[in-house]
Amino acid sequence: xxxxxxxxxxxxxxxxxxxxxxxxxxxxxxxxxxxxxxxxxxxxxxxxxxxxxxxxxxxxxxxxxxxxxxxxxxxxxxxxxxxxxxxxxxxxxxxxxxxxxxxxxxxxxxxxxxxxxxxxxxxxxxxxxxxxxxxxxxxxxxxxxxxxxxxxxxxxxxxxxxxxxxxxxxxxxxxxxxxxxxxxxxxxxxxxxxxxxxxxxxxxxxxxxxxxxxxxxxxxxxxxxxxxxxxxxxxxxxxxxxxxxxxxxxxxxxxxxxxxxxxxxxxxxx
Numbered sequence: 001x002x003x004x005x006x007x008x009x010x011x012x013x014x015x016x017x018x019x020x021x022x023x024x025x026x027x028x029x030x031x032x033x034x035x036x037x038x039x040x041x042x043x044x045x046x047x048x049x050x051x052x053x054x055x056x057x058x059x060x061x062x063x064x065x066x067x068x069x070x071x072x073x074x075x076x077x078x079x080x081x082x083x084x085x086x087x088x089x090x091x092x093x094x095x096x097x098x099x100x101x102x103x104x105x106x107x108x109x110x111x112x113x114x115x116x117x118x119x120x121x122x123x124x125x126x127x128x129x130x131x132x133x134x135x136x137x138x139x140x141x142x143x144x145x146x147x148x149x150x151x152x153x154x155x156x157x158x159x160x161x162x163x164x165x166x167x168x169x170x171x172x173x174x175x176x177x178x179x180x181x182x183x184x185x186x187x188x189x190x191x192x193x194x195x196x197x198x199x200x201x202x203x204x205x206x207x208x209x210x211x212x213x214x215x216x217x218x219x220x221x222x223x224x225x226x227x228x229x230x231x232x233x234x235x236x237x238x239x240x241x242x243x244x245x246x247x248x249x250x251x252x253x254x255x256x257x258x259x260x261x262x263x264x265x266x267x268x269x270x
Contacts, residue, residue, distance in 0.1 A: 005148065006032035006062035008055055008077065009069030010044055013094065016122040017066065020151035022048060023125075032058050059084035064092060064144060071095040071264055078106040087111050090141050092148070094118060096167055097264025100134030100160060112137040114145045117163060117171045118152070127153030128170045132160035164265070168257035176253070181206065 005026070007014045010033045022028055028049035035041040041052035058065060059081045069077050074095050085091070087108040093100070093115050100113040107113075113134035118127045129149035133142055146155045158166060181202050188198025212223055228234045241247070 003063040003144075004030050004032060004061060005064045005066065006034065006053070006058035007066045007068060008034045008058055009067065009073070010035050010040070011068060013118065013120070013122055014066070014068040015044065016127075017068075017118075017148070017152055018044070018048060018050065020122070020125055021148060024151035026151075032062055034058055055080050056084050059089070062089070064090040064148070066092045066094065066148070068094045071098055074098055074102070075106075078103065082107055085111065090114065090137075090144060092116055092145055096171060097164070097261040099163075099265055100132070100137075102265075104134055104136070110136050112141045114141055115160060115163060116145060116149055117167050118149060119171050120174050122152040125152050128173075129153060129155045130163065130166040130170060131155055131157050132163055134160075164258045164261040167261040168254045172257045176250075177206065 005021070007018055010018065014033075018031060018033065021031065029051065031048070031050040032053050033041060033044045033050050034053060034055050035044065044050060045052040053061075055077065065081070065085070067074065067077060074093070085107055087110045089111060091103055091107065091111060091113045093103060093113065094117070096117065098115075100115050103113040104111060114137050115132045115134065116129055118129040121127045122129075127149070129152070131142060131145050131149065142157060146157075149155050156166075181199075184202045185195060185198045188201065189195055193201070209223075212218070213220060216223065224238075228238065
């Protein structure tokens with residue numbers, strides 16, 4: 001952890017990563033941050049004791065650069081960084097849909113690039129971060145990325161060809177669960193429950209189900225069957241979900257998210 005790490009474009013996810021790294025043992029003096037607004041950079045410096053610098057200063061001094069700006073801003077950032085990034089710098093990209101080749105073409109030949117798709121549960125140290133190496137990234141570079149993102153949750157290595165699918169499934173995944181909880185809360189109100197009680201019932205049920213999925217080792221079909229009694233309430237609800245095509249709708253939604261990730265990779269913004 002003696003290396004210097006810079007988080008460039010430190011928004012919510014970047015800040016979550018920063019705070020997680022400090023909790024995991026990184027010295028704040030070894031961490032650099034940049035932000036679009038000077039007052040935001042100063043806020044991070046005051047809150048965490050890290051060094052607030054410019055993008056150019058980060059490129060010159062950090063061993064690892066974590067780029068967390070929006071995908072549409074990445075080209076501009078790389079134009080700024082390229083003259084100052086030596087070929088031995090590790091570049092970690094957190095931008096959805098942008099392949100490692102995009103960085104390799106704009107930086108010094110041989111620059112190692114690792115692509116990471118994390119998700120918003122990084123804010124509570126429960127992220128799922130999916131890691132893929134570029135052409136010049138070694139096992140040591142992947143280990144560095146895993147150490148950094150392991151500070152805010154779990155990590156998984158996949159070939160870059162699977163990143164768009166992982167973006168659809170995991171990167172966007174929390175939103176699907178929030179959407180489901182929103183719909184179930186509305187249903188609870190329709191059934192006569194106050195909103196706060198409906199919310200508490202659903203959230204705790206979701207937490208319990210997630211822990212069972214994680215810890216039991218059982219297939220989700222088996223866990224569902226354990227709740228589903230013959231001619232009972234649950235099977236009636238499952239029948240209605242199937243009648244309304246919920247399973248097919250979920251598959252179609254994930255395909256749409258994957259396709260959008262591919263569009264972003266090709267440069268299509270609208």
